[in-house]
Amino acid sequence: MPTVAPLDVDGFVVRAGFLKSSAYFASGEGDILLSGNGETRIRVHKLGLLAAEPLVDGSGLITSGDDGCIYRCADDGSSELVAERPRKWIDLIAAGPSGAVAFASGRVAWVHLEDGREKEFQHDRAVGGLAFAPKGTRLAVSRYDGASLWWAGTDGAPVEFTWKGAHLGISFSPDGKYLVTAMQENALHGWRLADRQDMRMSGYPAKVKSFSWSFKGRYLATSGANAAILWPYHGKTGPMGQSPLQLGTRSDVLVSSVACHPKEDVVAVGYQDGTILMCRFEDNAEVLLRRPGKGPVSTMDWDREGVRLAFGTEAGEAGIVSLQD
Amino acid sequence: MFKLLSLSAQENLPPLSQTVDVVLIFAAKRPAIRQAINLSAKPESFAMSATQDAQAQIPVTVLTGYLGAGKTTLLNRILTENHGQRYAVIVNEFGEVGIDNDLLVESDEEIFEMNNGCICCTVRGDLIRTVQNLMKRKNAFDAIIVETTGVADPAPVAQTFFMDDDVRASARLDAVVAVVDSRHVLQRLEDTEEAEDQVAFADVILINKTDLVSPEELSEVEARIRSINPYAVLHHSERCGIEIAKVLDRGAFDLDRILSLDPHFLEHGHHAHECAPDCDHDHDQDHHHDHGHHHHEENPHSVKSISLTAGDLNPEMFFQWINQVTQVQGPNILRLKGILAFKDDPQRYVIQGVHMIVEGDHQRDWKAEEPRQSRLVFIGRDLNWDVLKQSFQACAA
Numbered sequence: 001m002p003t004v005a006p007l008d009v010d011g012f013v014v015r016a017g018f019l020k021s022s023a024y025f026a027s028g029e030g031d032i033l034l035s036g037n038g039e040t041r042i043r044v045h046k047l048g049l050l051a052a053e054p055l056v057d058g059s060g061l062i063t064s065g066d067d068g069c070i071y072r073c074a075d076d077g078s079s080e081l082v083a084e085r086p087r088k089w090i091d092l093i094a095a096g097p098s099g100a101v102a103f104a105s106g107r108v109a110w111v112h113l114e115d116g117r118e119k120e121f122q123h124d125r126a127v128g129g130l131a132f133a134p135k136g137t138r139l140a141v142s143r144y145d146g147a148s149l150w151w152a153g154t155d156g157a158p159v160e161f162t163w164k165g166a167h168l169g170i171s172f173s174p175d176g177k178y179l180v181t182a183m184q185e186n187a188l189h190g191w192r193l194a195d196r197q198d199m200r201m202s203g204y205p206a207k208v209k210s211f212s213w214s215f216k217g218r219y220l221a222t223s224g225a226n227a228a229i230l231w232p233y234h235g236k237t238g239p240m241g242q243s244p245l246q247l248g249t250r251s252d253v254l255v256s257s258v259a260c261h262p263k264e265d266v267v268a269v270g271y272q273d274g275t276i277l278m279c280r281f282e283d284n285a286e287v288l289l290r291r292p293g294k295g296p297v298s299t300m301d302w303d304r305e306g307v308r309l310a311f312g313t314e315a316g317e318a319g320i321v322s323l324q325d
Numbered sequence: 326m327f328k329l330l331s332l333s334a335q336e337n338l339p340p341l342s343q344t345v346d347v348v349l350i351f352a353a354k355r356p357a358i359r360q361a362i363n364l365s366a367k368p369e370s371f372a373m374s375a376t377q378d379a380q381a382q383i384p385v386t387v388l389t390g391y392l393g394a395g396k397t398t399l400l401n402r403i404l405t406e407n408h409g410q411r412y413a414v415i416v417n418e419f420g421e422v423g424i425d426n427d428l429l430v431e432s433d434e435e436i437f438e439m440n441n442g443c444i445c446c447t448v449r450g451d452l453i454r455t456v457q458n459l460m461k462r463k464n465a466f467d468a469i470i471v472e473t474t475g476v477a478d479p480a481p482v483a484q485t486f487f488m489d490d491d492v493r494a495s496a497r498l499d500a501v502v503a504v505v506d507s508r509h510v511l512q513r514l515e516d517t518e519e520a521e522d523q524v525a526f527a528d529v530i531l532i533n534k535t536d537l538v539s540p541e542e543l544s545e546v547e548a549r550i551r552s553i554n555p556y557a558v559l560h561h562s563e564r565c566g567i568e569i570a571k572v573l574d575r576g577a578f579d580l581d582r583i584l585s586l587d588p589h590f591l592e593h594g595h596h597a598h599e600c601a602p603d604c605d606h607d608h609d610q611d612h613h614h615d616h617g618h619h620h621h622e623e624n625p626h627s628v629k630s631i632s633l634t635a636g637d638l639n640p641e642m643f644f645q646w647i648n649q650v651t652q653v654q655g656p657n658i659l660r661l662k663g664i665l666a667f668k669d670d671p672q673r674y675v676i677q678g679v680h681m682i683v684e685g686d687h688q689r690d691w692k693a694e695e696p697r698q699s700r701l702v703f704i705g706r707d708l709n710w711d712v713l714k715q716s717f718q719a720c721a722a
Contacts, residue, residue, distance in 0.1 A: 012461045028461025048462040066430075066458070089430060091458050106433050106451075126435040126450050144437065144450070166437045166450050184450065184489075185440050206490055314460075 002278075002289050006319040009033055013312020015052035017301030019075045023310045024061055025318045026052035032063065032073060035320070040077040045069060050091040055099075058304070062101050064090035070103050070112070083112045094139070096132035100152060102139050104130055109141050111152040121150050121158070128168035134176045142167035142181045147191070149179070161191045163198060169209065173233055174217035182208040186224060188231075192238065199239065201231055206254055214260040214267065219245065219281065221258040221267045226250050228258050228269045228279065247279035248286060259300040259309065268309050270297025276311060276321065289321045382497040383459075385469045386573050387482050389523040390504035391513050392475035395533040399504055399565040399572070400472055408569055413459050413466040415452065417474045428466050430455050434474060436481050439488065445656045445680040448485040453492055460495045468574065469496060476519050479526040480659070480679055487682045500575040503527035503557075504565065507538045507546050514549060524550055525628045525659045525704045526679075527557045529572055536563040553628045556662070556702055628659065630704040633717045638699050640667040642720040647676070647683055650713065655681030657708050663701035666691065668722035676701070 011029030018024070022036025030049050034040040045065030052063045060074040062082070066089045073079040088105040095101060099114035104127040111119045125144030132139055137152040144166050148158040166184035173180070178199075180190040186207055190199035208224035219230040220239075227249035231239040248255070248269040257270035265281040274293030277286050295315025302309050312318040390396045403412065413428035435450040452471065459469065473482055479501060486498040503523045506513075510532075513520035524530065530550055535543055547559060560567055643665065651658060662677040665685075676685035691697055703713065 011464060014461055029464065048465065050458050050461060066462075087431065089455070089458060091454065126433075126454075144435070164438075165440045183440075184437055184448075184453075 001325070002287065002321050002323050003325070004290055004319050004321050006317070007033060007035060007039075009312065009316050009318045011316050012314050013298050013316065013318050014049060016299045016310040016312040016318060017054055018058070018303040018308070018310060019054060019060060020058045021075050023303075023308070023320055024052070024054070025310065025312055026061070026063060027312075027316065030065070032061070033318070034075070034077060036075075042073060042077050042079060044071040044073060044079045050089060051093045053093050053095045055095050056097060062093050062095050064093045064103055066090075068105075070101060072101070083110065083118065085110075092127065092130050094130040094132050096139070096152065097135075097137060100132065100137055102130045102132065102152070104141070107143075109139070109150075111137075111139055111150075113137075113153065119150075119152060119155075121148070123148060126166070128166060129170035129181065131170045131172055131179075133172050134174055140170050140172065140179055142170035147179060147181060161196065163189050163191075165189075168207075169211065171211055171213070171220075173220070173238075174213050178233060178238060180211070180220060182211065182222075182224075188222065190238075201239065201244075204229070210255075210257045210270075212258045212260040212267070214281070215263055215265060218265070219260070221247075221260050223255040223258050223270075226252065226254055228255050228267055230267065230281065245281055245284075247281065247284055248277045256296040257298060257300050257311075259302055261306045262302050262304060263306045268300050268302070268311075270300050270311060272296040274313055274315075274317065276300070276309070290319070293317050381495070382493075383463075383467070383469055383495060384499035384574055385471060385486060385496050386499050386575075387479065387501045388470060388472045388504065389477065389479050389501060389527065390475065391506065391509070391517075391520050391523065393509070394475070394504040394506040395531075395562075395565045396472055396475075396504050398533075399502075399531065399567075400470065402565055402567075403470065403569055403573065406569055410468060410573075411466045412468050412470050414470045414472065415455050416472045428459070428462075430459075434477065443655070443681050445480065446484065446488065446682070447481040448488050449481050452482065452485045453489045456492050456496055468499075470573075476517075478519060479523055483526065483660075483679045484682055487679060487684055499573070500528040501526050502529045502531065502572050504531045504533050505546075505550070506534050507532050507543055508534055510546055511549060514553075521553060521628050522659060524553045524557075525630075527554060528575065529560065530554070530557045531560050531562055531565065531567060531572065533562050533565055535561045553630070554704055555630055556632075556704070626706050628704060628706055629708070629710070630702060631708070631710050631713060633663075633701045633703075633714055635699045635718060635721050637666050637668045637697060637722040638720045639722040640670070643667070646716060646720050650716070651678060651681050651683050654705070654708060658703060658705040660704045661702060663699070664688070665699040665701070666697040 009025050009027045010031050011027040014026045014028050016025045022034045025033040026049055028048050030043050030045050032042050046067040047065060049063055049065045052061055054061055060072055062072055064070045068085045068088045070082040070090060071079050072082050082101055085105060090103050090105050092104040101112045103110055107123045107126055109121045109127050123143045127141055127143050129142040139150045139152045141148045145164055146162040147167055148160055150158045167181035169182040171180050178190055178192055180188055182188055186204040187202035188208055204224040206224045208222045210223040212221045218234045220233055221228050221230045227246040230245040232242045233239060253271045253273050255269055256272045259268045267279055269277045269279055274295060274297060276290035276297060278289050279286050293313055294317055295313040298312055298314045300309060300311045307323050309321040388396050415430045415432050432451040432455050437448050437450040439446040485492055560571055658680055660679055665674040667674055671690050672687040673689055673691055674685055675688040
């Protein structure tokens, strides 16, 4: 039987997940709760916290806030300032290979490299999202009317991908073959990098704000409908000509967050009413992980073994679901 | 209910350059233009949600006004006055706001066009992002103020609060407040469409710098503003000295009050100022007669308004009609608002819109002493007023 251990946080949970030795819960009011051997609360930003991303190796967390600062917070509760853009609200960050950190505000994206160098990438229109490629220091920036692919360590023109409209969240498939963006409209857009073929994935009743690649990158799970929508990305042509899985369908509640299991073809599905289900791809078998709460599930992530799920809601509820006793 | 209606490469869009466009659709897509319109043919189904949502939504005041009209002065006044409210303020430039406020955000105007085939469906992308970020600190403020640039078209700002689902869920447009400089506004209205749009869009208009004009000039200004937008609440001020409560948190009943003003009374008021002695106006004409005769308004494209009234309406006829009117004439409709009585419906139905977007909801029960009257106001350019009036009458129950 899955058990839920609730935790106390002070506001909208922006991001929750696991580092090497503890679970983390970053709240919009500014507190970061580290829960491992005991609880540690740290507060690095003067004001609110807008975004948090775990480092690739799990050794810490990158956070940004409306004080214009970007911090690296280690597992043990220590923290250091990575970069600062006074008076800017830094609401987009990404953690890359070998300590690279990308962040953006307005139309500009920056990459802070491990050796302290910083690169600036200007765009004509608003930046909507940032993602590092799975290999190499390549940064994808979603923006109005498409996406730009930069080599983060060198100077040079970006590779541009064009599609009309505002592109927000962005993600590479784990094999690096596809780039997918969520749009201001209720749709996803994708490009196959090899031949720049466009893919438009639409039909959502709401904006797609959460996506997660499944084990081995076989599916892309998305929020934005009254079921988790999983687009198949295995096979030579990705999702083209195939139908998506729809898991955890509910009659009138939208999915607000998704997190694929790290080892199995299973996805955790969080809903607007605070419910969390776990659904198996193969037969759509469902397990209830959390009953409805006060607010929409805003964030979820699994630990590396796939036995614990950290979650948070917009209403300041948080906890850890354990699949084993 | 979700159904897999079409799974693969249907509905191909024209390919971009040499690439092949693959469109994957997992559910039926509504026709593009209807996405912009949020009306139900069965208004009963919304009865419960109205009041609940209003509770959770943060009120947003939009400040417009031409350069130098006094927006920043008003903003500084709002932020320094001790009113017990905490405001998050979204400005285009920090520079002039001399107040240290943790929740002062600078935001570069980013107009997003929507890929839905609707030419006037534009939203402020930066505003969506900022409102979403603010919602991560919900406990830090009570209301939001958005200051627009002097030359901004107010439509995208207003539309953001109707068109983006996330913004709608967390914030509601409380009022559009326009600050005008009484010395320069007449000239501005002659020169620029933006200035006219700002007046047309406003719920509240602050006629500022009244100490710098004569009473005659002031009444001319007032008449001109009334001719564009007879439904806004007007206030006079010197150096934006106004009771803040008259500008902020006006709430939904503003609509109520504006619409309950007797339009005949109003018209008399402004004609007294507006018409020169040699005016050839037909003063017996219906109250929504053409204002175009006025000497300031020789331009046939200038903004005008119309107020339509009827008794009980047939909801099906009405929704069909309003959808059609806004789809066809949307680009010319700057604003519309109304309070409607539907046949066999005990509740008042409140409706408002910007261009092609219309939103409606039940408000409250009609009071026993209240006449069940439907009233709908359009403010726009180049609208076919006579046809609007006749076709509206055809929706009567």
